[in-house]
Amino acid sequence: MGDIPNGYEMRKPSLRQLEAFKAFVETGSVSRAADVLFISQPAASKLLNHFEADIGMELIDRSSNRPVVTERGMRVYEEIDRILSGVDQIGQAIASIRAEERSQITVGVVPGFPANLLSKAAQIVRRERPDISLSFVVRSSEFLSHGVLSRKLDLALIARELDHAQVRSSIFYDRPMVLITPPDHPFAQRKMVSMSDLQDQPFIAFTPGSVTRRLTDAAMTEAGVNADIVLSATTAPNCCAMTAAGLGVCVLSPLFASDHLARLAVVSFTPQLPFHVRAVRPVESRDKRGLELVLRALEKARDGLPGTA
Known part of the structure; x- marks a missing residue:
């Protein structure tokens, strides 16, 4: 055309x-x-x-x-996609108006966030406060930050700093990244893998611009290591699936590998690459008690995940 x-x-x-x-x-x-x-x-x-x-x-x-x-x-x-997401939010708002007796709490999470964690947290909230209508929005950390600041989101779990007077922030997850491999990979039998071990190793990376990619690229540059990046993926589930298929190894936060441990081996990695997930929410919220319950439920579900301690 x-x-x-x-x-x-x-x-x-x-x-x-x-x-x-x-x-x-x-x-x-x-x-x-x-x-x-x-x-x-x-x-x-x-x-x-x-x-x-x-x-x-x-x-x-x-x-x-x-x-x-x-x-x-x-x-x-x-x-x-951006425009229709706004249309979806209008629909959610209308549904909330129609059910004013329910407390609507919207939580934003980054792509690849463990679905098992979210479902367990939702079960906890449902048991303690059946009047709470809980919804999850999956978007980038930047998008979610704007959502909290504009009060379109009640809570967001993001992989970035958000220093603002109108926002409360706390560490939700703070563990260094790990190496994931197929179960039959030679690295799977080791207690520790170093950056130098990745020289010329088939490597599955996150797409450029992501937090994980920036951290791994900087560490490789500092160590003078050239991994063989055979594939790049946008989300942790994709990276885990490609790793499980034997296409290479990957470095990521153990939080985002927790839903895929049946198909993977997780190995400690040096140098330690810190990866923080922060819980951010507006200073003033519509349902403070409900929001605190949701955050506690997420933390309890997090603590029960395998392979994330």
Whole structure:
């Protein structure tokens, strides 16, 4: 389709078109996008075609048997994801207004946060305060920080500092990072692995810009080590899955490996690379007692996780 021609006036895309494109990107095919939207495949194709026509931009490369998203398409997707997340929050707010007798507490966590921890914490809250409606939002630390400051989130567990007069902050998790390997890897039998051991070792890294990647890159540079980065992944579950598949070893916080220990070996790592998760919440909250209960439940669930002590 190419660039917008001269004199072209872009038509406003519909919400359904945005939903269709988002579903296509996240599922990888038109047919699965149609399933997500509960419509037929031709209807989904029509929405995608009209979306591209309305904005005058090629978002999907159809030159091969399997259509793929273009680079421009990914940039558009990121904006759509942000916008529709706001729509979801409106829906949550409306649901909260309809059930004013319930206390709504929204907790933000970073991607890869242990699902087992969250579910156990939710069970504890449910037993002690069944009137609390608890919801979890998964986003980056920066996004969650803004959510706390704007009071859209009641609590956030983030991997960064947030020094602000309107925010209370405490350490939620403070353990150095560890090395994870497949169970049959030679490193799995050792008590300690050093940075020098990673020289030329197939290594699975987090994507550039993440906290973990910055810490490991700095440590490798200081030690003069060149690991063989064979794969990069955005989230801890992906890194754990690739490691378990025997594609390489990975350095990460033991907290984020806790849901995957059945398939992995965890080995102490030197030099120690500190990784902090902080609990941040507004100084003034709508339900202070409920919020403190939620935080205590999260801490109790954290203390019960295997491999994180």
